[in-house]
Each structure stands twice: as structure tokens, then as C-alpha cells.
Amino acid sequence: LNAAAEYAARERQRQLTKPPGSLGRLEDLAVRLAAMQGSERPCVDPAWISVFAADHGVAASGVSAYPQEVTAQMVANFAHGGAAISVLARLWGASLEVVDVGVARPLPGLPSVVAARAGEGTANFLAGAAMTEAQLALAMAAGREAAERAWRAGSRLFIGGEMGIGNTTSASVLACALLKLDAAVLVGPGTGLDQAGVARKREAVERALRLHGEDAGQPHGALLRLGGFEIAALCGAYLRCAQLGLPALVDGFIASVALLCAERWVEGVSAWCLFGHRSKEPGHAVVLAALGADPLLDLGMRLGEGSGAAAALPLLQAACALHNGMATFAEAGVAEA
Amino acid sequence: LNAAAEYAARERQRQLTKPPGSLGRLEDLAVRLAAMQGSERPCVDPAWISVFAADHGVAASGVSAYPQEVTAQMVANFAHGGAAISVLARLWGASLEVVDVGVARPLPGLPSVVAARAGEGTANFLAGAAMTEAQLALAMAAGREAAERAWRAGSRLFIGGEMGIGNTTSASVLACALLKLDAAVLVGPGTGLDQAGVARKREAVERALRLHGEDAGQPHGALLRLGGFEIAALCGAYLRCAQLGLPALVDGFIASVALLCAERWVEGVSAWCLFGHRSKEPGHAVVLAALGADPLLDLGMRLGEGSGAAAALPLLQAACALHNGMATFAEAGVAEA
Structure with missing residues (x-):
């Protein structure tokens, strides 16, 4: 600074x-x-948005309100301009790219989708590690490279978003492992689970912590065992933004957990971050507190995709203007x- | 609706x-x-911003951190594009006009300043009524006509702003009179009074309440005795917006007190209002609670001019997009x- x-x-x-x-x-x-x-x-213009998409083995354990196909379907929706983040990017004049870090099935050629696949979705961390060392390296590199593309394009602000059915479960267990907290403190409804669904999700997080908690107290082990490819990519992106001196505007729960991984990886990374919004997902408040962050907006949003950061982008534009x-x-x- | x-x-x-x-x-x-x-x-585009400017007799009683000339100087600054509201209007593509409802001395010909003068500033309400019936009618008409100009221009959203050295004192005493509250609950530092200044301002509000409180329990008497021309104009503008079906985005403390007058004048007017921000001026929370309002932003702003509403305008644009x-x-x- x-x-x-x-x-x-x-x-x-x-x-x-x-x-x-x-x-x-x-x-x-x-x-x-x-x-x-x-x-x-x-100046924050032009702003750059990379949305990282990947699938999660744990989705097979009934932890989401939506079927796994939705990840790929939403990637197509991003690419065709119909998703919330697509609309906000157009509205505020930000560049938008989607990075396929490992959607379950390869996607047909879609406009503005970057292929940087670390695998066909993660493995289910209820049965073993979510990914291999090689996959973790690939996913983090995908994030670093996105930050570099933004920088080379002359962008003045980086926003990272994510899409991945099951990824609030991965983010919850990552936060529990890094912050040494109980599942009950972090687990919430995600895209809209009912009470029984939240209970099922909490049990899955507890099982994952029993299986991996010992080896997941630091970010490398945590991402390897419990991560998602898109969360590892976001972590890599934040690390690279700090190295480049490119300010990052952080989105909601999942993005904040990725930043928590990055901050534990290299202390001080979060000094290069601003925080867009406070998500309605209850775990977000816990992670924000751990990061000492006080976001700009509190509008009850809980969509991900980078949408909460993009909603706050005009406040940064206004501040600069x-x-x-x-x-x-x-x-x-x-x-x- | x-x-x-x-x-x-x-x-x-x-x-x-x-x-x-x-x-x-x-x-x-x-x-x-x-x-x-x-x-x-x-759709909220095009949005329309009218900033009402007027001077206050009570400014002679040392209730502001700034001298009275600043009202006229800031009108020139609005007109020349250098004020916060000028910058925000340009940034979000909103029309901006300044309405001179009674700055102390007539202003030379300035671009985009509408002359609708109700007088050369109000009288000091510590000595008598702030304005005559004729002046109140003129000031409220100036607000109604601004809403009509916005409507005729095809605007889809109205933002009212204000400028007037001394007007947090007027707004505080108006709110005290209408809500039957003590000065201590409403009076704050305004543009930046120190502790001694706030105490002086509180005493002025208490004196004004002793002098006029009996006759200022309803909005007509309150504005007549304690108002500012720009506050009466804002009240008139909100009343007319509701009649026209033109949504209004309300700014901070002073604008909210003007809306409180309008709501007491015709119940239901505030159903046509959205609330941009929670001002740092402590009285704003009290007035917002009386209006049942929960603003979009809470960024510690306390400038007026319509700036807090204009800062929230992109959220409405985003919601529509x-x-x-x-x-x-x-x-x-x-x-x-």
C-alpha cells in the first residue's frame, strides 16, 4: 500500500x-x-469479473436444493447474458468472463468461457480428499491466470464470483476447519434448503470434519481435502491480485471463505480487498468477523456469482468520481x- | 399503487x-x-434531481459551522458542476436542476438554476414566525412545480435535495414539534458543530419550541413558524409526486423531515417513497422510525444535497435491470x- x-x-x-x-x-x-x-x-474502471464454475462430489449427498446439472446450465446462462451477474456486468460496464475450473461434464463451445479444467468436479469429501495435489495446483493457477488477464487488460478492479452446486457445503466445512468452529455456527440454507435439508447438510459437514479436520487446519490441506476447484481458484486469484497490486472487491460467503484461505496462506492479502456485501447466508458474518471486514451493502442477497460485489461496484465508482x-x-x- | x-x-x-x-x-x-x-x-431512468436552496434567519444565531454565504456559493457550485450532487447526477445520467426558493441575496444568472423565490431567506424563528402564509404557499408551489417538470420531462424517479445553512436546526425543531419529542433527541452536529455548538443549537431549538410548539403540532403551522423555504418545497414536491404516481427516492435528515410534514399533511404520501440512506445525523434515525422506513444504504454520509439518495440510485437501476x-x-x- x-x-x-x-x-x-x-x-x-x-x-x-x-x-x-x-x-x-x-x-x-x-x-x-x-x-x-x-x-x-x-479509478475502478474498467472493472473485471471472473466467475469460476465447478462441480462438487458432495452434491451427491443431497446437500443442495438444486440438481448438479444446474452448474453447467448456469454457465451457459452466464455466457448468453441471462444471469444476474451478466446483467450487472453490462449495467456497470465491467468485463465478464466465465472460467470452467471443472464442471462435471465438459461444456460445448460457449462464448466468453475460459477452459481451465482441473477435473470433472471434485471427489466427494465424505469418502476421501476432494482433489489431488495436481488438481489443487491447476485450480489455483486458473485463478492466478484470471487475475493476470484482468491486469494485462488494464482493469483497475477485480471481482471474483463462483458457481457450483454444493459449494456452500464446501465453504462451510472449510471455514469450520480453518476457524476451529462447530458446523452449527457455519451451516445455513445455501440456495434454499428447508430445515431437514440444513440438518442433513450440517451432518455432512460434521462427518467431513471428523474425517479431515486434523489435516485441514491450514489452507493447503483444507482446500485439498474439502475444497472446490472454484474456491481454490478464487484463493489463487486473491493471492495474485495482492502481488499485482490490483484491488479486489469480495463477494459473499464462498468468496470470503476463499479469501480466508488466501489470508491464511499469505498474511496481509486481505489488505488488497474491499468487501461488497453482507450475505444473508448466516456463516458469512462469522467469516467477515474473522477477516475484520465491514461490507458496504446489507441487502439480504445470497446468490453468489459475484452479484453482491457487482451490486456494490457503483459505490466504488461513485467514490472515485x-x-x-x-x-x-x-x-x-x-x-x- | x-x-x-x-x-x-x-x-x-x-x-x-x-x-x-x-x-x-x-x-x-x-x-x-x-x-x-x-x-x-x-424503470427509474431517466431520474430527475431538484435541489432546493434557501437561507434561514436562524443562521444569525450561530447554529451552523459555516457562514450563511455558503448557501449561495454552493448554488453556484451546483450550477457549475463541482458539487457532490453534480458529480453523482452526471455519473448516473440523472437530470439536475437547482431551485432558488429564497437564497438571502438574489443570484446572478446561473445555468440550470430555476428562480422560484419565496423571499430573501426566512425570518429568524427565535423572534417570530419563519415565513408568512403567502411565502409558505410560494415555497410549496415551487416544490410541486419541480415534481411537475420532472413528470412532464418523462422522468421515472424524483430525487429532492436541499441546501441551506442552518437547515438542520429548522429540520430538528420541525421534527420535535410534529413528533412531540425533546430537542436532545433530535439535535446533532449538522455540518460539523463541536460540542459547544451542538449545545447552542439545542438551546435554540428549545427556545423555538417554547415560542411556537403549541401552534406547530400539524404540518401547516410547523412549516409556517419553523420551516425553511426549501423544506416546504420538498414537502410540496413529495405531495405532488404521490398525486402524479411518480416514485420519490428520499435523501437524508432534512428531506425525511419534509416527508414527515407531507405524510402528516396527507396520510399515505410516503407509500410513494423509497429511502436512499441512513444519515449519520442522529435525528435521522428517529424520523425514519416515525416513517417506518428502512433505507438502502448506511455509509455514514451526512452531506444533504440529495447525495445520499443519488448514491442509492444505482441500486434501483440494478434492481430494474x-x-x-x-x-x-x-x-x-x-x-x-
């Missing part, structure tokens, strides 16, 4: 035609982005307090 | 490619706007739960 740019941006904020502090968190956002980008005049576009007291001839 | 359009919009939300309810309040916003606009496919632009399960060939 660039202290000189941060200082210059804070000085500029004090000269803009408004009572000091009266734009609240929009002022802090501009200053944070200035520090991250090393520029007194930060205000910071760069408002007149100073001197320019406008306005008296100060 | 149109129940058929509301029903049709709710049905459409259930068919979009996402778990039901997973877009949280963005779904509710789309359905509310559909009911207000009488259309299954709501998602509602109108997402594919249905049938269109996308995605399996349902």
Missing part, C-alpha cells in the same frame, strides 16, 4: 466542497483505493468552516 | 434464473417500483429446485 498516495488523497478529500467527513465511507473508499493503486486519483470530479473550496470560491 | 402490476412483477421474479429471494431487497425494490409505476417492468434483463428458467433451460 502506497502511503504517499494515501496521504495525498486524504489531503484532497479535505479540500473538496463539503464538510469534512460528510461523504462517510465514500471518502474512506477513495483513500483506500488511492493507497492500493498508488495514485492520488484512484466524487474524489476526482468535485471542485475544491478554492476552485469553487466557497467559504470554509 | 397498482396491485395487478405488483402481482405480475412478483410472478416474474419467481421465474428468473436464481433461487427465489436470493437477490434480497433488490427483488422487493423491483416489485415496489412496479406497483408504483403500474408496470410489470419498472435485473428484473427486466435476467433470463427465466424456461428461457435459459435451467432446472428449478
Whole structure:
């Protein structure tokens, strides 16, 4: 983080035609982005969105309200522009790509889908490790490469999204293992399980913790045994964003668990992150607290895909536009307090 | 409100490619706007912003951190595009006009400033009534006419903003009178008073309540005795928006007090309103609670000008774009739960 740019941006904020502090968190956002980008005049446009999609062996254990085919069907929906994240990307002028990190069956040629498959979905972690070392390396590389594509394209902000039926189960057990918490604290309804479904999911998480907990206290072991390819990819993307100095706007529960893995991998990674929203999925609050994060929006969203981050993107755009576009007291001839 | 359009919009939300309810309040916003606009496919573009500016006699009693000249200086800043609301209007493609309802000294010809002057600022309500009946009528008409200009221009959403040194004092005493509350509950730092300044402001509000409280329990008497021209104009604008069926997005403390006046004037007016943000000014929470309102943003903003509503405008744009632009399960060939 660039202290000189941060200082210059804070000085500029004090000269803009408004009572000091009266734009609240929009002022802090501009200053944070200035520090991250090393520029007194930060900018988040163009923004880049990579949605990582993969399937989960644990989906066979009845932990989701939706059948596994929906992962591939939604990838097609992203590619054809009909999903929530597609609409938001168009609305705010962000680039959108979908990265197939391992949907169960290979997808036919779809526009703007990048093939970076680590396998045909993970194995069911109720029976063994979710993935091999080689698969973990491939999935994390897929995320790093997405961050690099964003950087090379001149993007000023990275948003990572995810799609994968069963992935709130994987994220819940990852968070339990890393934070040493009980399943009951982390497990929630995901895409919309009823009470019996949540109980089934909690039992699955408890079984997975009994089987893998010992070896899953650090992020490498946790992702290997309990991860999803898309969660490993997000972890790789956040690690690479921090190396590149590319600010990341973090989405909901699953993205935050991926960032928790990245932060445990390399301390300080989350300093390059801003947090878009507080998901309705109950585990998100726990993970946000562990990351010391206070998201911008709290609108009861729980969709994933990067949609909660994309919903907050205009606030970052506004923060930058205000910071760069408002007149100073001197320019406008306005008296100060 | 149109129940058929509301029903049709709710049905459409259930068919979009996402778990039901997973877009949280963005779904509710789309359905509310559909009911207000009488259309299954709501839209908030183009949005219209009128900023009402006026001066306050009570400013002479040392209740603000800024000198009275700042009102006129900021009107010039709005007109020249350098203020926060100017930047946000440009960013989100909203029309912006400034309405001079009574700045202390007439302003030279400025672009996009509408002259609708009810006087040369209000009288100091610590010595008598803030305005005459004729002035109140003029100020409220200025607001009604702004809503009509928005409507005639084909705008789909109205945002009212305000500028007037001293107007948090007027808004605080109005809220105290209408809600029968003590000054201590409503009075805050406004643009940035220190502790001694807040104490002085509280004493002014208490004196005003002793002088006028009896005659200020209903909105007409309250605005006449304690109002500002810009607050009366906002009240008139909200009343007219409800008559026209034009949704209004309400800004912070002062705008909410104006809406409280309108709601007490004609019950049900606030059904045509959405609430942009929760201001840091402490009295705002009290007024929001009285209106039963739960704003979209809580970012510690406290600037006025309509800036908190304008910051929330992209969330309404997103809600409409998602509602109108997402594919249905049938269109996308995605399996349902």
C-alpha cells in the first residue's frame, strides 16, 4: 500500500466542497483505493469479473436444493447474458468472463468461457480428499491466470464470483476447519434448503470434519481435502491480485471463505480487498468477523456469482468520481468552516 | 399503487434464473417500483434531481459551522458542476436542476438554476414566525412545480435535495414539534458543530419550541413558524409526486423531515417513497422510525444535497435491470429446485 498516495488523497478529500467527513465511507473508499493503486486519483474502471464454475462430489449427498446439472446450465446462462451477474456486468460496464475450473461434464463451445479444467468436479469429501495435489495446483493457477488477464487488460478492479452446486457445503466445512468452529455456527440454507435439508447438510459437514479436520487446519490441506476447484481458484486469484497490486472487491460467503484461505496462506492479502456485501447466508458474518471486514451493502442477497460485489461496484465508482470530479473550496470560491 | 402490476412483477421474479429471494431487497425494490409505476417492468431512468436552496434567519444565531454565504456559493457550485450532487447526477445520467426558493441575496444568472423565490431567506424563528402564509404557499408551489417538470420531462424517479445553512436546526425543531419529542433527541452536529455548538443549537431549538410548539403540532403551522423555504418545497414536491404516481427516492435528515410534514399533511404520501440512506445525523434515525422506513444504504454520509439518495440510485437501476434483463428458467433451460 502506497502511503504517499494515501496521504495525498486524504489531503484532497479535505479540500473538496463539503464538510469534512460528510461523504462517510465514500471518502474512506477513495483513500483506500488511492493507497492500493498508488495514485492520488484512484479509478475502478474498467472493472473485471471472473466467475469460476465447478462441480462438487458432495452434491451427491443431497446437500443442495438444486440438481448438479444446474452448474453447467448456469454457465451457459452466464455466457448468453441471462444471469444476474451478466446483467450487472453490462449495467456497470465491467468485463465478464466465465472460467470452467471443472464442471462435471465438459461444456460445448460457449462464448466468453475460459477452459481451465482441473477435473470433472471434485471427489466427494465424505469418502476421501476432494482433489489431488495436481488438481489443487491447476485450480489455483486458473485463478492466478484470471487475475493476470484482468491486469494485462488494464482493469483497475477485480471481482471474483463462483458457481457450483454444493459449494456452500464446501465453504462451510472449510471455514469450520480453518476457524476451529462447530458446523452449527457455519451451516445455513445455501440456495434454499428447508430445515431437514440444513440438518442433513450440517451432518455432512460434521462427518467431513471428523474425517479431515486434523489435516485441514491450514489452507493447503483444507482446500485439498474439502475444497472446490472454484474456491481454490478464487484463493489463487486473491493471492495474485495482492502481488499485482490490483484491488479486489469480495463477494459473499464462498468468496470470503476463499479469501480466508488466501489470508491464511499469505498474511496481509486481505489488505488488497474491499468487501461488497453482507450475505444473508448466516456463516458469512462469522467469516467477515474473522477477516475484520465491514461490507458496504446489507441487502439480504445470497446468490453468489459475484452479484453482491457487482451490486456494490457503483459505490466504488461513485467514490472515485466524487474524489476526482468535485471542485475544491478554492476552485469553487466557497467559504470554509 | 397498482396491485395487478405488483402481482405480475412478483410472478416474474419467481421465474428468473436464481433461487427465489436470493437477490434480497433488490427483488422487493423491483416489485415496489412496479406497483408504483403500474408496470410489470419498472424503470427509474431517466431520474430527475431538484435541489432546493434557501437561507434561514436562524443562521444569525450561530447554529451552523459555516457562514450563511455558503448557501449561495454552493448554488453556484451546483450550477457549475463541482458539487457532490453534480458529480453523482452526471455519473448516473440523472437530470439536475437547482431551485432558488429564497437564497438571502438574489443570484446572478446561473445555468440550470430555476428562480422560484419565496423571499430573501426566512425570518429568524427565535423572534417570530419563519415565513408568512403567502411565502409558505410560494415555497410549496415551487416544490410541486419541480415534481411537475420532472413528470412532464418523462422522468421515472424524483430525487429532492436541499441546501441551506442552518437547515438542520429548522429540520430538528420541525421534527420535535410534529413528533412531540425533546430537542436532545433530535439535535446533532449538522455540518460539523463541536460540542459547544451542538449545545447552542439545542438551546435554540428549545427556545423555538417554547415560542411556537403549541401552534406547530400539524404540518401547516410547523412549516409556517419553523420551516425553511426549501423544506416546504420538498414537502410540496413529495405531495405532488404521490398525486402524479411518480416514485420519490428520499435523501437524508432534512428531506425525511419534509416527508414527515407531507405524510402528516396527507396520510399515505410516503407509500410513494423509497429511502436512499441512513444519515449519520442522529435525528435521522428517529424520523425514519416515525416513517417506518428502512433505507438502502448506511455509509455514514451526512452531506444533504440529495447525495445520499443519488448514491442509492444505482441500486434501483440494478434492481430494474435485473428484473427486466435476467433470463427465466424456461428461457435459459435451467432446472428449478
